[in-house]
Amino acid sequence: MSDDIILPSATSMSTLTISDVSRTGFGYNPSVGTASNSITSETSNILLNRKTISLTPTSANSIYDKNVSSKKITEISLSSLSFLFCEIVNWSHKNSKGIQDLETRLNGLGYQIGQRFLELTKLREGFKNSKREIRIIEVLQFIHGSFWKSIFGRAANDLEKSQDVSNEYMIIDNAPLVSRFISIPKDYGNLNCSAFMAGIIEGALDSASFQADVTAHSVPVDGYPSRTVFLIKFHESLMVRESLRFG
Amino acid sequence: MTIYSFYIFDRHCNCIYNREFTHLDHANASGVGQVNKNNDSNASKLLFGILYSLKTISAKLIDSESEAETAVANALKSFTIGPYRAHYLESLTRLKFVLVSDDNIDNLQAILWELYSVYYIRNVVHNGLSPIEFKQSDDFKENETVGKISNSGFITETDQFLQSLRFFN
Amino acid sequence: MKVYSIYILNKAGGLIYQNDVNPGLTKLTANDYLVLAGTLHGVHAIASKLSINIDGMESHQESTANANSALLVSGRSQDANNNKSGLQSIETDLFNLYVFQTLTGIKFIIITSPNPGELKKSYDSANEVFKQLYIVYSDYVMKDPFYSLDMPIKSFLFDTKVKEFVT
Numbered sequence: 001m002s003d004d005i006i007l008p009s010a011t012s013m014s015t016l017t018i019s020d021v022s023r024t025g026f027g028y029n030p031s032v033g034t035a036s037n038s039i040t041s042e043t044s045n046i047l048l049n050r051k052t053i054s055l056t057p058t059s060a061n062s063i064y065d066k067n068v069s070s071k072k073i074t075e076i077s078l079s080s081l082s083f084l085f086c087e088i089v090n091w092s093h094k095n096s097k098g099i100q101d102l103e104t105r106l107n108g109l110g111y112q113i114g115q116r117f118l119e120l121t122k123l124r125e126g127f128k129n130s131k132r133e134i135r136i137i138e139v140l141q142f143i144h145g146s147f148w149k150s151i152f153g154r155a156a157n158d159l160e161k162s163q164d165v166s167n168e169y170m171i172i173d174n175a176p177l178v179s180r181f182i183s184i185p186k187d188y189g190n191l192n193c194s195a196f197m198a199g200i201i202e203g204a205l206d207s208a209s210f211q212a213d214v215t216a217h218s219v220p221v222d223g224y225p226s227r228t229v230f231l232i233k234f235h236e237s238l239m240v241r242e243s244l245r246f247g
Numbered sequence: 248m249t250i251y252s253f254y255i256f257d258r259h260c261n262c263i264y265n266r267e268f269t270h271l272d273h274a275n276a277s278g279v280g281q282v283n284k285n286n287d288s289n290a291s292k293l294l295f296g297i298l299y300s301l302k303t304i305s306a307k308l309i310d311s312e313s314e315a316e317t318a319v320a321n322a323l324k325s326f327t328i329g330p331y332r333a334h335y336l337e338s339l340t341r342l343k344f345v346l347v348s349d350d351n352i353d354n355l356q357a358i359l360w361e362l363y364s365v366y367y368i369r370n371v372v373h374n375g376l377s378p379i380e381f382k383q384s385d386d387f388k389e390n391e392t393v394g395k396i397s398n399s400g401f402i403t404e405t406d407q408f409l410q411s412l413r414f415f416n
Numbered sequence: 417m418k419v420y421s422i423y424i425l426n427k428a429g430g431l432i433y434q435n436d437v438n439p440g441l442t443k444l445t446a447n448d449y450l451v452l453a454g455t456l457h458g459v460h461a462i463a464s465k466l467s468i469n470i471d472g473m474e475s476h477q478e479s480t481a482n483a484n485s486a487l488l489v490s491g492r493s494q495d496a497n498n499n500k501s502g503l504q505s506i507e508t509d510l511f512n513l514y515v516f517q518t519l520t521g522i523k524f525i526i527i528t529s530p531n532p533g534e535l536k537k538s539y540d541s542a543n544e545v546f547k548q549l550y551i552v553y554s555d556y557v558m559k560d561p562f563y564s565l566d567m568p569i570k571s572f573l574f575d576t577k578v579k580e581f582v583t
Contacts, residue, residue: 079554079559082555082559083558083559085561086559086560086561087561088561089561089562090561093561181555181556181559181560181573182559182560182561182562182573183556183560183562183570183571183572183573183574184562185562185570188562193561225572225573225576226573290466293462293463293465293466294466296459296462297459297462297463297466297503300455300456300458300459301459301506303455304452304455304456304506304513305506305508305511307442307444307448307452308441308442308444308452308511308527309440309441309442309510309511321508321509321510321511322508322509323506323507323508324507324508324509325506325507326503326504326505326506326507327503327504327505327506328463328464328466328501328502328503328504329463329464329500329501329502329504351535353532353533353535354532354533
């Protein structure tokens, strides 16, 4: 029986000496306490081994070496995406002045993705059967259908037109991919992290010359706690254009 | 299935009896395992600490009054630490009996009860020459074996009883 | 086996989640739950010391080393439960309690109805609950940007998912 002091939870690192840190890398050691899974030179060696390094852009197997118009569906890990998005929200939250500002920032980040992804989706559709949509209803069907599918792997759940206001449309997704694991705390009001996805839609519509404001609203129903309505509000000028062309 | 050790604690929280059974490797097993006595170990103190905390938790989490059938507080029966399982029985006089076995043995309540009701009662309580309070005296010196059951009848009979169990080895 | 209660402890022994999913246990005050969690954390640490002491079993350090090398060779963890030397379960007359520890020191604790005579079976069902709980925890707590590490879990999605698999 050694007479070591049992430290179930060391309050600070200063109570421990260097020899207390587990020599063998990761893992929580209950008799050493919180310090046992700190990052040391040994553990960082494990983190930076060959397998993890091989995913960087300089390796031969990176995303830059793949054919951009490949028909093959490329899948990425939902976990990695969620962790990345988690950090994106955290980072935006840290820089933002308030809830409204946070939503605007997320929207802005999504906007750039939307602009680029519109090009990519059109390119991948192929030039033969691809055409440029010029009517509001057609472009919305494209966003709701093939555009959504190319980003999120499936079409959105619903596409509706507002009954009261003529320039408002709604795309409804029962479980938005990026905010699937996110629960908004009560003191954050009606913040919805799918503002990022609203930004993607806005970016795509804008580069297709359909100027619109897109916002995300949570409308939970039974069985779908994170159901989100993306409200698309087209500019007045666009409605005039539409009526001149097809009126 | 194996039994590793046997402890008794009295109502003053002292360990009054402990016995560890060393088992030989099965490959060169020549017979029964040796029995050795290990008195200067802090393991019993750690064990008592665990017992005491778990006993409190067991009694606290379920209110005995809410359960109509049980008149006494919810009692701890056993707990598992790593590959070991400790079986626990407390008498009404707050004597605590603990048997440490491997974790394949489900229930040793009957054995603990027999150790108490037959061997302890017969050899310690009914024995006029044996003390039943093992409180350490004030002029207690270190490494003195006062405060332990040193009654040879009790030691041999419990050892024989435990070794006769089919899951002793 | 019926699950009465689920607790989650952070690596310093603080209670970060507590949910009485099915009736069966006495309601305690919030402070008592914190004390309870701290006690279990302490007992777990003492127990890991004791189990090394009882017999010359491989120390915690060595078993972590084995887990690490196995992880590096095969690329996947062999067993998510890192609770090899500490307190694993308690059996009492009216309930059973099981402890699960992740590689990072988070403890999941479930309290279930007692199943006398069905030792192996209740172990297996407890492990099944822990597996589900670990998955739901990694999904709905760790991937939530509004959760800060080691703080109480308030996510309502996590609550809903926990209720789904225990009832």
